[in-house]
Amino acid sequence: MKIYKSLQLDFNFNTVVTIGTFDGVHIGHQKIIERLVQTAKKSQLKSVVLTFFPHPRMVLQKDANIKLINTIDERSLILEQLGLDVLVIKKFTKEFSRLTAEEFVAEVLVKQLRIKKIIIGYDHHFGRNRSANIDDLKAFGKIYDFEVEEISAQDINEVSVSSTKIRNALVAGDIKIATKYLGSPFMLSGVVVKGKGLGNTIGFPTANLHVEESYKLIPKQGVYIVKTTIDNEIVYGMMNIGFNPTINSNNEQSIEIHFFNFNQSIYNKLLVVELLDRFRDEQKFDSVEALKIQLQKDKETSLKYIEKFHAK
Structure with a gap:
């Protein structure tokens, strides 16, 4: 797996991408990554995760108390074990958060990541003030020639529930429950x-x-x-x-x-x-x-x- 820590990319290949924090890279996340990796192989594309660090809440809400299941290095280690081709860790800043939805799609997804397909949650919001949704993304897909595959409400809910249960289990010292949801x-x-x-x-x-x-x-x-x-x-x-x-x-x-x-x-x-x-x-x-x-x-x-x- 190749790791990039900026958006100055030298891709000479096209990609299938998913975006997210993926804290814990637990069993819910793993389903999404497995789908990403399989889709990439089938389509002769490279699988790419675009993630952000620091966590957006640390930057936008000055939430110094946020506690994450993984450090960024631990997250990288787990993603590599899942067979991912490329991990892009974009430093999250206030300036980056002010990109409009179309700037994000055109400059980041299309120009830098060379996207041909994106696998993303039905409730995904992006762009300045998180104003654009998956319908906007599908519309951009038609303009910029990439496909959007939607992750179902059930799968997204599983991801959310797992993260909460893992954090609660760790705070309570229940390692068995944490291991069950993390998958390791x-x-x-x-x-x-x-x-x-x-x-x-x-x-x-x-x-x-x-x-x-x-x-x-x-x-x-x-x-x-x-x-x-x-x-x-x-x-x-x-x-x-x-x-x-x-x-x-x-x-x-x-x-x-x-x-x-x-x-x-x-x-x-x-x-x-x-x-x-x-x-x-x-x-x-x-x-x-x-x-x-x-x-x-x-x-x-x-x-x-x-x-x-x-x-x-």
Whole structure:
């Protein structure tokens, strides 16, 4: 998959396009992408997703509190796995939002993306003040020689419901429901940074994951079973999201992972961590010894789960 981060494109091929945020790239989105990829192959076109970043709400509504299921890099990774040919990530600005509907069609879709077909929701609005709808798009299609395929109300509703359910599930710590709608485990991406080293002192060294993107949705605090790939090796572990109240006095939330059967230094390494399950809330223990006993139980719980559901 080729990724472009502007609309200065060098396409020497014609395309079938869909447009959207595709946050989570969940099972509803996947149906649309699969249709896009299949249509492209059948029509001897290239499949293209046009997406926007930052999220339009961050720009137009100054919504700093918006939380997304994926970072832009995670979204790219998932789309690539679905067989997409080209991802165009257009920086969303106020100036871009002021393009008229016809300017958007003529300059972006026709001139830059070389569109021959677009697959789009029945409720899609575009152009300045989102004033144009799918009927306008079909009219432009006749003028500029491209076909419009409409995504049904049922499919669009499925996308909307899935996104809401995933966000609610993650906030509630219900990883099973989130995984069901995502079609694969929810992921956290971040760089391993130095912590206080307190885990070493109690026999459970941890990797501290720093998630740079403030817009990334962080699930409910608690203890999770996780999986990642380090140097092409799958590694399992248990992860705590929270404040480590037993041995920590500050109020800064951390994401710490204890990996099983692993003792390499991974500082400054970028990890993509998949959350497989959540099995308890974070809690404060009366002593460090009581915490150690619980961590050993957590490890046993995690290893049993991994053996049952993820054994090779």
